[in-house]
Amino acid sequence: MHEFKVTTLTQSASGHTLHHNGVFSPDDEWIVFDGRNDDTKIGETSTIGMVNVNTGEEKILYKTDNQTQYGPGVGAASFSPKENMVLFIHGLYDADQTKPYDMARRFGLAIETDRPMMGIHMDARDVVPPYIPGSLRGGTHSHAWSADGRLVSFTYNDEFVDPDLRVVGVMVPHESGVTVPEEKGNNNGKLYAAVVTDVVREPKWGSDEISKAFDECWIGAKGKYEIAFQGNTRNDKGETITEIFTVEIDPQVIVQDRGAVGKVGERPQVPQGIKQRRLSRTIKGLSDLRHWLRSSPDGSTVYALGKDDQGRNQVVQCNVMTGETTYVSDLDFSISSPINISTKGDKVTFIGNNNVYVFHLVSKKLDKLTLNTPEDLKVVGVPVFSRKDDKIAFNQFAFRNGVEYIQIKLVDVTN
Known part of the structure; x- marks a missing residue:
């Protein structure tokens, strides 16, 4: 068996949590992280x-x-694929005990790496009616850059109306940005933000209505902009199952519908001309383990996790043209993390049994990259391929001065 070289990259006595995508700089020289030592503690975390x-x-x-x-809290940082700029979640500046960091009270902040501390607000937030088109009034998070670095997708929860109903949105280029009144809880935005998925609280049984849109990816790397996302539907028995949906993104169409920002007492609307489409129609739906969809580079296939007959998480693939969904892996253990796909689109990485693996999509070969036992310090988060596919970065706890801290480890996968 080939032994892969694993190195511990970070050493400082603090957390080093990797986002689930895009952590390598465009030239693969740097990896971005946030200071969390616990995945759930963005609101308490101060550093990127x-x-x-x-x-x-x-x-x-x-x-x-x-x-x-x-x-305020910061976390979940990723590099633009084209510029030395990172984008991350930032809680509201006035967060306090009465109104703490919350899923409906946050925005995306960007930093150019040669200008530390100089934050750039990417999405505008406007909580004072009448709302300015291109702004939102809740919280954006889990931001993902399009392949050309021009657009950003995110999930969104509104602060004022149905804050528990999660949707997917996008930020698109806008010549002058979005300027909102100077008020508490407001900030301007460099990009124009809009919601692009329709959700309802109680989907009709057996329909394509969804009550939650979440954990999306950009489809393919070339040509049109399109997003695949997970949607919670109700089957004919009224059971909630998660299926794959897509939505084409036309920035011009989004910017033209200035009424989509919505009015007091309603959530932001999907701009006219933007329509979601159901892709998969399965018996069991996707796995309930939280994970993000991943696209092949050519945009023909979306990968996800689904449960086999033994209840183990396996890699599944969905044809973007037909919606046909099939199992790709048949592992004798359950995948325990979200997945990432290589830049070339030929391999998937994930965690299982406290180890990091690479699964070859065509040959079905499985490479075990680490040699941990269940008793070893925990591997956490999501392994991420470098942009050249020669390295995988992952998070694992390590002792520093008798305390367990999340550190970044690197595996050389050139062989």
């Missing part, structure tokens, strides 16, 4: 940093002011 892949040098890119356990 990056580490040099070759030297292990750590740099702080951003630090919140007046951080408390209630916020």
Whole structure:
């Protein structure tokens, strides 16, 4: 069996949590992370940093002011595929004990790596009616750049109307950005933001209506902009199952519908001309393990997790043209993490049994990259391919001064 070389890249006595996508810089020289030592603690986390892949040098890119356990909080950072810019979740600046960091009270902040601390608000937030078109009034998170670095997708929860109903939205280029009144809870935005998925609280049984849109990916790397996302439907028996949906994104169409921003007492609307389409129609739906969809580079296939007859999480693929969904893997263990696909689209990486694996999609070969036992310190989060596919970064706890901290490890997968 081939042994892969694993190195511990970060050393400092703090958390180094990787986002589920895009953590490598465009030139693969740096990896971005946030200071969480617990996946659930974005609201308590104050720093975004990056580490040099070759030297292990750590740099702080951003630090919140007046951080408390209630916020503002930062986390989930990813690099643009084209620029030395990172984008991450930022809680509201006025977060406190009465209104702490929350899924409906956050936005996307960007930093150019050669200008640390100089935050760029990417999505505008406007909580004072009448609302300015291109703004939102809740919280965006889990941001993902399109392949050309021009658009950003995200999931969204509104602060004022149905805050528990999650939807998917996008930010698209806008010449002058979006300027909103200077009020508490407001911020301007560099990009124009809109919601692009329709949800209802009680989907009709057996229909294509959904009560939640979430954990999306951009489809393919070329040509038109299209997103695949997970949607919770009701089957003919009234059971909730998760299926794959798609929506084409036309930035011009989005910017033209200025009424989609919505009025007081309603959620932001999907711009006219933007229509979601159900892709998969399965018996069991996708796995309930939280994961993000992944697309092949040519946009022909979307990958996800589904449960086999033994209840184990396996890789499934969905044909973007036909919606046909088939199992790709038949592992004798259950995948326990979200998945990532290589830049070339030939391999998938994930965690299982406290180890990191690479699964070859065509040959079905499985490479075990680490040699941990269940008793070893925990591997957490999501392994991520470098942009050249020669390395995989992942998170694992390691002892520093007798305390367990999430560190970044690297595996060389050139062989």
